[in-house]
Amino acid sequence: MSTDMSYTTEEIAKLLKISKLTVYDLIKKGELTSYRVGKQMRVDASELEAYKQRARMVPAADSYVPLHPQASGSAGPTGSVVITGHDIGLDILAKYMEKKIPGIRPLRSFVGSLDSLISMYKGEADIVSTHLLDGDTGEYNIPYIRKILVGSSYIVVNLLIRNAGLYVQRGNPHGLTTWADLGRSGLRLVNREKGSGARVLLEEQLRIHGIKPGQLAGYGNEQTNHLGVAAQIASGEADVGVGIEKTASIVGQIEFIPLTQERYDLVMLKTPGNQLWIPSLLQILQSDSFKKELQAISGYDLSRTGEILFET
Template sequence: MSKEFSYTIEEVSQLLKVSKLTLYDLVKKGELPVFRVGRQMRIDANDLNTYINRQKNNQSTMAQPFEPKRETKDPFSIVISGQDMVLDILGRYIERNSPYHALRSYTGSLNSLISMYNGKMDIVSLHMFDGYTGEYNVPYVKKILVSRPYILLNLLSRRAGFYVKKGNPLNLTSWTDLRRKDIRIINREKGSGARILLDEQLRINEIPSGEIIGYDQEETNHLSVASAISTGMADIGVGIEKAAKIVGIDFIPLITERYDLVMIKNDSTELLINTVKNILSSSQFRKEIDSLGDYDTSITGEIIYETF
């Protein structure tokens, strides 16, 4: 590998046959250097070679007497997980107002929450609907972060619903329309908030997923789903309003979802939590979010749930 090249996290994941979460953990620990081009993290080929050779050397000396390793983790390098563009703005505010360096993961809500339980995420954004309670996020956090002290803060609220073709030619208006045999859906990946919302609505309305054409066809972000509708690959998808406007298709609002942030509480995260609280409560941050349109900041910064 030449030092003239660099790789995305996705490309290194494919090269090494490991998950992206494993790579984010290595970055967070300072074991794998990265640099950023805009909002994208990249890994220099020379640094990747160095890491691979170091792992080979470590394996070849495993039989040698144990020597303590010096801790290389940067305590001020944090990972923010989620896909909404507002998280990029939040990362910029965090870097401007604290010593933290913000890295981004674009993993879905459920998988990110599980990674937080395993100590691999610092700020996780959530929009997971629970059909049994009609509540967002809290039921899932209580089950997954069991025994962990945490705080759940509201980032914003936004509308979720159907992406449909311009003019809504099939007149799709409600969850029960998913029973129709003349429509093809494009789905989101398992663990994403949009997938959870769809699956919960199918359960509530007693619609078997196996009877929905296209249910197994998945995309990994809102824009890709919206684009699939725009190009005619599918008739309907589930997502947020913002992506529909970016792509130029119609949007049928069905629910207002609460988009929250969760952080683990301990001595080492106190500064981070206070930093995020101050940012969310600032009028400057809210004005910037409001200027984007399609977001509601009326309860931004409110503590939704907290354990002690």
């Protein structure tokens, strides 16, 4: 292994046969030293080899290095903070955190809403973004958070509200206008991956309208982000998919049918270490400068940005 080589977090995950979230957890706990190249985190080959040598010598239960300052005697927040989710608003938030909260290094993990909450339950994420609709109550996020983070102390804060609905081909040749229209025969769907907010939104709407997933051709055709869904429709490979307005404006060769406003929230555990930076994060979310930057992006409603929605 050349000492001049370096690896992305995805490559490290494949080499060690672990999840990318576990790689972030190793970085966060100080077991792997990383550095930033643009928006990408990288780990040198020599650092990876050193970690593997330590792992052979030290039992796994004893291998963790304390992150939080109360364990190390530091006076302020320090270490890496893993932020999960896909929305570009999270990238802007990470940039503000890096500038405004000394000692904090934000790391981005691009996973869906349900997997994000599960990773938080496992201690692998610090700030989780979620947009999960509970079809029975019409409520976003809180019902899922309460079920998954049982026994945890946490705070839920709104990041933004955005339009969600259907992507269709230009001219809307199938005349789709409602969720119930998905029950028509002959439609080719492009879906999101299991656990994503868009997938949960689709499944809840199908359940509410009595449409069986097996009725939809392409239900198993999965993409891992909104751009992938939009691209398949733009190329004619599919007729319809679920996504958000912003991505439709980026692709430009499709049309967007708005059907709901989804609340995109942030969840943070109220651990002693996290509470050193949570007040600063709330200040960022409520600041005029942060909101002004988000306002430049189409399709966002910032009327509740920074509002504490639920707290245990």
